[in-house]
Amino acid sequence: MEIDSNPAACQPLLDYFGKLIPLKQEEKELVEAKFHPHTFAKKQFALQEGKVCDHFDFVVKGCLRLFKVDEKGDYHVFQFATENYWILDLTSFHKRIPSSLNIEALEDTLVLRITHRDLLDLYIHAPKFDRIFRVLLENHFMQQQERIGQLFSSTAEERYLSFLEQYPHLFNRIPNTQIASYLGITPEFLSKIRKNLQAKG
Numbered sequence: 001m002e003i004d005s006n007p008a009a010c011q012p013l014l015d016y017f018g019k020l021i022p023l024k025q026e027e028k029e030l031v032e033a034k035f036h037p038h039t040f041a042k043k044q045f046a047l048q049e050g051k052v053c054d055h056f057d058f059v060v061k062g063c064l065r066l067f068k069v070d071e072k073g074d075y076h077v078f079q080f081a082t083e084n085y086w087i088l089d090l091t092s093f094h095k096r097i098p099s100s101l102n103i104e105a106l107e108d109t110l111v112l113r114i115t116h117r118d119l120l121d122l123y124i125h126a127p128k129f130d131r132i133f134r135v136l137l138e139n140h141f142m143q144q145q146e147r148i149g150q151l152f153s154s155t156a157e158e159r160y161l162s163f164l165e166q167y168p169h170l171f172n173r174i175p176n177t178q179i180a181s182y183l184g185i186t187p188e189f190l191s192k193i194r195k196n197l198q199a200k201g
Contacts, residue, residue, distance in 0.1 A: 009037045012060045013112045016084055020132055027126045034118040040064070040105035046087075047103040053092035055113040059085050062109025063173060067181070068101050077182040078144075080106075080167055080174070086136060106174050151184055157193050159183045 010032045066079040081087035092099035123130040180190040
C-alpha cells in the first residue's frame with residue numbers, strides 16, 4: 001500500500017545517508033521527493049518472478065526475503081533485509097529484464113522505495129548519490145560473493161555462525177525453515193547444529 005509522501009516519512013533514510021556523508025538541504029529535499037513509503041503485509045510480495053524489478057527498497061521496519069524457487073519447488077533464500085537494509089533484484093533492476101527471483105515480506109513491513117527512473121534522475125541532480133549507491137552495490141556484490149564462497153567451502157555449522165554474525169537480530173524473528181533455506185540445509189539439520197553448539201557451551 002502506497003502512503004502519501006512527507007518529509008517525516010523519509011527521516012529514517014535521511015538519518016541513514018547522514019551517517020555516510022553530510023547532505024545539503026536541496027539533497028534532502030530530493031530524497032523526500034524521490035523516495036516513497038510503501039507497506040507490505042506479512043506474506044505479501046514486493047517482487048514476483050517474471051516481473052521487472054522496478055524498485056530499490058530501503059527497509060524502515062519489518063523483514064523481507066529475496067528467494068528463488070527451483071524446478072523441484074524447493075525454496076532458496078539469497079538475502080534477508082531488515083531495518084536499515086536494502087533489497088532488490090540487482091540484475092532485473094539495472095538490465096530492465098524479468099526477474100527470476102521473488103521478494104516477500106516475512107513480517108508486516110514498511111519500506112522507502114525509489115524507482116529505476118527516479119534513481120537515475122537522482123544521480124543527475126545530485127551526483128553525490130551516484131557515489132553512495134555505487135558503494136552500496138559494491139558492498140552488496142562482495143557480500144554475495146562471500147556467501148557463494150561459503151556455500152562451496154564452509155561447513156553448515158560455519159555458515160550458521162556466519163548467519164548469526166550477519167543477522168543477530170533475526171534469530172528469534174523468523175522461522176527455522178527460512179534460516180535453513182538460507183543456509184542450504186534442512187530444518188532438521190539446523191536443529192542438530194544448534195544442539196551441538198549448545199553442547200559445546
